Amino acid sequence: MTTINYIDSPGQFWTNQPQSNSLVSDVFVFLTGGFHLAVSVGWSFYAYDLHFKICWFIGIAIGCVLAALLINWTRRRWFIVSPTLLVNVSAIVTISACENTIALIAARYLNGIAIGLTTVSFITHASEIASEYHRGFCLSLEQFGLIAGAYVQILYTALWSEELDFNPYCLQGIFCIVFGVVALALSYTSIESPVLHLRQGDEPEALNCVVRLYRPKIMSNSKQVIFDKLKEYVTINESISPKMSLLWSLSPLLRVLVYRSMLSFIVALPITQALILSEKISNVSSIVNWPPILYGLLAVIGALVGWATMDAIGRKAVSLFALLCVAGMTIGVGIIFHNPMWVIDSTKMAIACALLMIAQIFGGIFAPSTTVYLGEAFPLQWKRFFIALTVIVQYMVDLIIVCTFTFTTHNEFVFCISAGVIMFVGVVVFSFTMPETRKTTLKEAQEQFSYELHLEFH
Template sequence: MTTTYVTGGPVPIQQTTYISTGPQQFQTTYVTSARQPPPPPPPAATVVITTTNNRRWANGAQTQAGTAASLLFVYAGMDMAQGLGWNLTQIFSTTLEFQYSWFIGVIIGTVVAAATASFVPKIAFYGLGGVMNLIDAIIFVSAPYEYESILAARYVGGVGIGLITVPFLIQSAEIASSTNRGTCSALEQYGLALGVAIQVIYDSQWTQDLGMSINRVHGIFGIVFAAIALGSVAIAIDSPIFYIRQNQEQKARAIVKQLLGSYWSREAEDQAYDEAKLYVVEGSSQGVVEQLGGSVMPFLKLLLFRCFVAFTFSMPLSRSMEMTSYLVEESTYSWPTIVFGIVRLIGSLITFAVLDTVGRKFVSLLGLMCMAGLMLGMAGVYGNYAHMSDYYYMWQVCRLGMAFQFFAGLFICSSSVYLGEAFPMRVKPFLIGLIVCLEQVVHIIVIVTFTATAESFYIYFVTVGIIMVVGLVAFAVLMPETRGLTLRQAGERFRRVHDVMAY
């Protein structure tokens, strides 16, 4: 906002400008006309106010930039759910390798992306990741009964998602304004939640009597999402920060202008470009070792936070829902499994809408608190092994499992936003990549070690429940609220040891 006061009075010509910094900048200029000395105050004043409204400056452009990645994340959610227990209509025996193969692929793709994201345009990753997911889907359609082919497809699809995850988390944070970064970055987890819902619903309701292989159905969904995503790459917008780092000022300014859209003005463009350039200058002025030293605290916070995302949808939770649904409804083709898939999507949709108004920290803490209580509640039921065959207790576990997924949806979206905000520019791809890889390692460990017995259910639920309680206390003290802050300001908040502000 620019405010100009033009006054008349017997004082010399002078112009005084005051600029306040923050999520929105306010510039006030006092201009006085030339006359002979004293006395103040001036008898008259005319106020001219020019306002640049950039609250939604990146919304339309982010839709273009995020369409390709978000559609690929939908198919990624389907692949992830298939490996975490939602492959009920088995055409061939499901092995441990089938279950963890996609996660191995994600790790491989993430390592490649983290090593190259600083000098390769993000659009290139979206294109390559889209092609690999299209190959994955085509194999599912063309060879639905061939185990080796399907296994290879899952590896390929995982690599494709790994290639786009790190670039998307970086780009979505860089192209969004401080007032809509939460919505932009949350597309990752929202897309995954939608994919999980699709896989859980159609997999739990499908029968071989319908005349089509369930793997072929999976592949058809994948072809549709991957094809649209590849078409969307042509209209995607890269980050201006990337081109500023490449010393391509004109290209960066053109992107800033495109991001501003209908809110463009020369003043708004200069303001947005200067903020992006300042972010690059500050990031470039620090050495890698210095940035790594300043990233220790943000890394520890985000490592714990993101690994909790792996606990929100896991093999034990899936097996528990399948088993309890079967005992209660005498079939997995029942409504609890449908609700199980939908409520996670509803929770993430609510969070998607309020991350930039209510904030990241309050919503995620609310979700984590409820998840911890529900997880310990399920552990209490499984603690008595005789309850495994009791209709009443299994019905309670079924209800708790459905409720857990709703609050999981509230929790997960903040992790994407935090990852894009927390780290300095030079080390950001590597630290985000490492955290994403460790998240997949958590999934793999749970898959390999879990067996569907009463003892395993109890150990898993009580252990994870206690970890969540500890994490709730830690996050309440350590995690910052970054709503409305620029990338530079958010990074400074993360480098604090503690930050108890929740709203």
């Protein structure tokens, strides 16, 4: 009995650590994706054409489709080698042809495919291997990796000088190949999903995976309990017909798809351009271009806060409060850009710059919950397909914004007000429709999503 309490105690990070260790290689892949995400939303020293900006999003869509079709085809360890190899090939192309736009576009396609493959695989796998006390922490690693990688891109873009006789994309390629090699080296830490083995009828191997996912790595009564819960989860999901499972997936899909798409209004090209303009007009930076550096750092701090609170406090209350704050700050920026006289007023632009920074830290707090909910929402039979669909839709919203937005102060006003209102309405709707899934097993979280209304916040 003591052992069961030891493993199930939410304070025993050491016990659950093999679960997050199994996902470390994916984090380094997401770091490389953060570079390309930042470039796509405007953090680039050189300006390239529209195809260059959107090709990474298209690559992600391709990768997501491939992942949904292939994710159960081979073992997890062999599957994650493919995107890490693509990351390294992409980095080599970037370094060797950093002056060639076509080669850079090809490299961005390759990295996008790698991120699409990794995202679907990661979310599916992390949700299945993590305990109810560690699942939020594990799934939050995706957004933390992307935000940290984007910060590095923002950092050297802000500090880059035209006097340097070195192409910034060559530096990006160097960073990416280092992270790609580390990801490849760390792929040996991956532990297979017991759920996948149970679906294949291999119970001994599934039990072996459970033993390895919790410290100490010896069989105990508590691990048998965990195994039995996973077996029940798989049995219930496999007993449902594909048609019924599809019908049960539609309501969670709609909610999670809209929830995840909120990220596209937080990390967006118009927001980047609003920050760059407000920083220039306000003239707040002197020798060092510090506003973008602080802007990116605040996003990382926010992601760390969200990462730390997913299991300790919960998903719903903290994330919706953060999204509400982002909505308010974004609307405030839109109001400032509505008045042409305010746009040339250094004080008003300094206020806009501050509002954007505040929005960024709360955006970082909100972001991890989108991945956590995505890993918990769907019945097992359709899970990988709907994860892929949700990620594709999110990045297609990004693509549409990049393709349709032309910078003018009026367009900034329209975007910021529209995005802020959408996020505010989202907060109201999500308050009644999103469940609080902290300390729930996958089976219990799935049951929570089957209900339409959720009024609790704890």
